[in-house]
Amino acid sequence: MPSKARPASPPPFEPPARVLLGPGPSDVHPRVREAMAKPLVGHLDPVFVALMDETQELLRYVFQTENRLTLAISGTGSAGMETAVVNLIEPGDRMLVCVNGVFGGRMVDVAERAGADVVAIERPYGEAFDPDEIRQALKARPAKVVGIVQAETSTGVWQPLEEIAQIAHEHGALILADAVTALAGVPLEVDEWSIDAVYSGTQKCLSCPPGLAPVTFGPRALEALMARKTKVQSWYFDLTMIQRYWGSDRFYHHTAPISMNYALREALVLVAKEGLEARHARHALCGRALQAGLSALNLDLATQEGRRLPQLTCARIPDGIDDLAVRKRLLADWGIEIGGGLGPWKGKVWRVGLMGHGARQPNVTLFLSALGTCLRDLGLSIGVDQAVAAANDVFAQEAEPAVV
Amino acid sequence: MPSKARPASPPPFEPPARVLLGPGPSDVHPRVREAMAKPLVGHLDPVFVALMDETQELLRYVFQTENRLTLAISGTGSAGMETAVVNLIEPGDRMLVCVNGVFGGRMVDVAERAGADVVAIERPYGEAFDPDEIRQALKARPAKVVGIVQAETSTGVWQPLEEIAQIAHEHGALILADAVTALAGVPLEVDEWSIDAVYSGTQKCLSCPPGLAPVTFGPRALEALMARKTKVQSWYFDLTMIQRYWGSDRFYHHTAPISMNYALREALVLVAKEGLEARHARHALCGRALQAGLSALNLDLATQEGRRLPQLTCARIPDGIDDLAVRKRLLADWGIEIGGGLGPWKGKVWRVGLMGHGARQPNVTLFLSALGTCLRDLGLSIGVDQAVAAANDVFAQEAEPAVV
Numbered sequence: 029m030p031s032k033a034r035p036a037s038p039p040p041f042e043p044p045a046r047v048l049l050g051p052g053p054s055d056v057h058p059r060v061r062e063a064m065a066k067p068l069v070g071h072l073d074p075v076f077v078a079l080m081d082e083t084q085e086l087l088r089y090v091f092q093t094e095n096r097l098t099l100a101i102s103g104t105g106s107a108g109m110e111t112a113v114v115n116l117i118e119p120g121d122r123m124l125v126c127v128n129g130v131f132g133g134r135m136v137d138v139a140e141r142a143g144a145d146v147v148a149i150e151r152p153y154g155e156a157f158d159p160d161e162i163r164q165a166l167k168a169r170p171a172k173v174v175g176i177v178q179a180e181t182s183t184g185v186w187q188p189l190e191e192i193a194q195i196a197h198e199h200g201a202l203i204l205a206d207a208v209t210a211l212a213g214v215p216l217e218v219d220e221w222s223i224d225a226v227y228s229g230t231q232k233c234l235s236c237p238p239g240l241a242p243v244t245f246g247p248r249a250l251e252a253l254m255a256r257k258t259k260v261q262s263w264y265f266d267l268t269m270i271q272r273y274w275g276s277d278r279f280y281h282h283t284a285p286i287s288m289n290y291a292l293r294e295a296l297v298l299v300a301k302e303g304l305e306a307r308h309a310r311h312a313l314c315g316r317a318l319q320a321g322l323s324a325l326n327l328d329l330a331t332q333e334g335r336r337l338p339q340l341t342c343a344r345i346p347d348g349i350d351d352l353a354v355r356k357r358l359l360a361d362w363g364i365e366i367g368g369g370l371g372p373w374k375g376k377v378w379r380v381g382l383m384g385h386g387a388r389q390p391n392v393t394l395f396l397s398a399l400g401t402c403l404r405d406l407g408l409s410i411g412v413d414q415a416v417a418a419a420n421d422v423f424a425q426e427a428e429p430a431v432v
Numbered sequence: 433m434p435s436k437a438r439p440a441s442p443p444p445f446e447p448p449a450r451v452l453l454g455p456g457p458s459d460v461h462p463r464v465r466e467a468m469a470k471p472l473v474g475h476l477d478p479v480f481v482a483l484m485d486e487t488q489e490l491l492r493y494v495f496q497t498e499n500r501l502t503l504a505i506s507g508t509g510s511a512g513m514e515t516a517v518v519n520l521i522e523p524g525d526r527m528l529v530c531v532n533g534v535f536g537g538r539m540v541d542v543a544e545r546a547g548a549d550v551v552a553i554e555r556p557y558g559e560a561f562d563p564d565e566i567r568q569a570l571k572a573r574p575a576k577v578v579g580i581v582q583a584e585t586s587t588g589v590w591q592p593l594e595e596i597a598q599i600a601h602e603h604g605a606l607i608l609a610d611a612v613t614a615l616a617g618v619p620l621e622v623d624e625w626s627i628d629a630v631y632s633g634t635q636k637c638l639s640c641p642p643g644l645a646p647v648t649f650g651p652r653a654l655e656a657l658m659a660r661k662t663k664v665q666s667w668y669f670d671l672t673m674i675q676r677y678w679g680s681d682r683f684y685h686h687t688a689p690i691s692m693n694y695a696l697r698e699a700l701v702l703v704a705k706e707g708l709e710a711r712h713a714r715h716a717l718c719g720r721a722l723q724a725g726l727s728a729l730n731l732d733l734a735t736q737e738g739r740r741l742p743q744l745t746c747a748r749i750p751d752g753i754d755d756l757a758v759r760k761r762l763l764a765d766w767g768i769e770i771g772g773g774l775g776p777w778k779g780k781v782w783r784v785g786l787m788g789h790g791a792r793q794p795n796v797t798l799f800l801s802a803l804g805t806c807l808r809d810l811g812l813s814i815g816v817d818q819a820v821a822a823a824n825d826v827f828a829q830e831a832e833p834a835v836v
Contacts, residue, residue, distance in 0.1 A: 030708045031624055032496045035489055037705040040463060041694055043473045053472050053690055059444060064691060065469035068457050068641060069447045070769045085439055092436045102643070103507045103668060106686040110668045138667045220435055231687055237472060239506070239643055239689035261665055263542045264507060264514045280774075282510040283635060285643035286457055287468060288692065290445055301441040304434045365474045370684075 105229025235384025509633025639788025
């Protein structure tokens with residue numbers, strides 16, 4: 029007889045209504061949630077195998093690549109980072125990591141644990157790297173891999189990649205890009221830009237619940253993988269084995285998260301239905317409208333001009349305003365979640381995400397109205413209606429964003 | 433403009449009706465699927481934090497432990513294995529691994545990648561270890577950790593753990609148990625048996641979709657974790673950081689798979705509602721009925737007598753019968769999925785799971801009737817009705833199993 033007493037059986041969980049406008053997870057399209065709730069099939073069922081094939085083809089579209097090794101790792105975005113790093117790096121390999129936020133910093137930690145000789149170059153929070161910095165660093169100390177973040181979730185920086193990929197290749201290095209917040213939000217041309225390895229997450233601009241990490245490895249990355257002298261240090265993330273399950277072998281590796289794969293497939297179908305170009309335009313428009321509205325509220329944008337992501341905006345918290353008090357009220361009174369700052373930006377910025385299904389005009393105006401009201405109630409002299417009008421003006425100047 | 437063409441947008445995925453009677457995933461209770469489809473909240477939302485606390489308390493009940501460090505890793509069962517191993521092992525530590533099937537073998541691989549000095553002792557497929565074998569092995573070569581599988585998913589062996597845990601402790605070793613297929617199917621008394629570390633998966637007797645790995649670390653395992661001289665080699669699976677997110681700090685580590693955690697919480701509520709004792713009894717009864725029915729079909733059970741799991745039965749495939757042909761017909765004509773053999777048992781056994789929500793009388797009789805019909809159609813002289821009757825007799829001798 030069990031020695032530890034049986035706990036009470038609470039009723040089914042009923043989440044409160046939320047509008048997820050933080051740095052992710054983003055609001056999930058109802059079709060994706062419905063897909064996730066379908067009855068299970070086995071992970072080797074022919075029907076599931078066909079779904080995996082379909083998912084791979086859809087992922088190739090979203091990544092804009094023909095890479096055969098394109099699949100979803102059974103973990104969240106950080107599992108994608110670890111997968112990419114531990115498969116490319118062998119102990120002693122040098123890796124140049126570009127750090128201008130939390131996720132570049134995380135890549136350093138992951139690479140060091142994989143035994144890499146890490147060279148980190150840094151930029152302050154909110155700034156992008158100049159290609160020349162990467163050139164200088166590689167000239168000084170050649171590396172096997174250059175790791176860089178396309179969309180820094182902690183700072184809202186949009187890092188151009190094309191020229192840096194070229195520089196990496198000129199110096200005999202592979203380029204590994206973090207596209208967790210980037211994928212399907214801003215253009216990412218894996219093949220055209222010659223990005224060797226990319227990882228992402230499902231819970232940002234794909235608008236799928238967190239739980240899977242899309243990754244793609246191109247020919248040079250695959251070659252490095254196949255030329256390894258040591259086993260990949262992680263069994264769970266070993267792409268040499270995982271690709272045999274996703275490939276024509278269908279060799280059992282681990283039990284795939286069936287329901288999450290249903291969800292991802294559906295989320296990707298929605299991306300294909302909308303079209304990448306339209307989706308990027310929708311994110312760009314919503315981001316522009318939000319940023320216009322925030323400026324009308326007299327909030328400063330914390331990210332370097334010209335390098336601001338549309339899907340994640342960092343606004344400085346006005347002097348004298350309590351970060352947590354505002355976020356708590358947004359959550360309690362409007363059901364709106366936004367993110368606080370991380371690292372040196374803790375308590376200093378708000379991070380507002382308009383990602384995937386969440387990147388819609390009503391969310392922009394709801395948020396500006398809610399935040400404006402909060403700030404006005406805290407004594408700031410602010411024109412809430414003007415801020416909403418500024419955002420709506422941006423929308424009015426463009427064709428209506430597609431409603432998915 | 434994207435260079436790779438937009439793929440067609442297929443209609444929503446509609447899985448065919450399946451009865452999942454393989455080695456997992458098992459059929460998921462409708463309440464769990466409904467929970468999974470609820471709208472998302474953020475991973476730092478107070479409502480989600482409360483759900484995590486509730487989940488931990490429910491997991492402690494299912495594991496029968498007071499261990500504070502009891503939580504769900506954001507990956508499948510194999511991620512649980514890797515988590516347990518990489519947190520306990522530092523390069524050079526010796527680990528004794530008991531191998532009598534695929535999952536013991538996998539533990540060797542994972543431990544070697546973590547830099548362990550692995551000593552493997554082996555038993556043929558289908559046999560359990562005798563505690564004395566572990567005593568001899570530890571006498572010969574003391575180890576930091578003994579790894580052993582309570583319910584070998586590849587062979588249906590039910591390994592008693594209590595005495596082995598005692599022996600490990602007498603020799604100064606920690607005991608790490610794989611309870612992927614065991615948890616909530618057969619008794620597991622983590623505290624009473626002094627098991628130091630345990631990992632499991634959600635898709636077996638918890639009847640939750642795959643995607644999370646419950647783990648628990650007791651005081652001795654925690655002490656070993658805190659006494660490490662090196663960082664855990666995996667960032668994603670580093671319990672020193674993960675416990676700060678699940679603990680009162682709520683320190684952000686990675687974005688938890690929200691929907692999967694909804695599902696797990698609901699699956700655990702169902703276990704608590706039924707009660708562990710009743711749930712074990714239900715699995716025991718269904719297993720006994722199935723095994724009686726298989727014997728009536730003249731099939732030999734492949735697992736050592738007295739060490740057979742009720743929730744996973746391995747039956748020898750009769751001479752001259754084509755493994756794949758039978759499994760394909762079961763799937764096509766009845767929608768029933770069972771598992772084939774692995775390793776030396778490939779093509780030689782079928783693995784039939786009656787796990788969680790799947791462990792019900794109608795599934796037992798449906799399966800016996802379907803398999804009997806297949807075999808009779810292939811020319812075996814078999815009494816299908818007698819097999820069903822043999823199973824039903826077992827049920828009739830007991831009180832009706834609870835319907836969850």
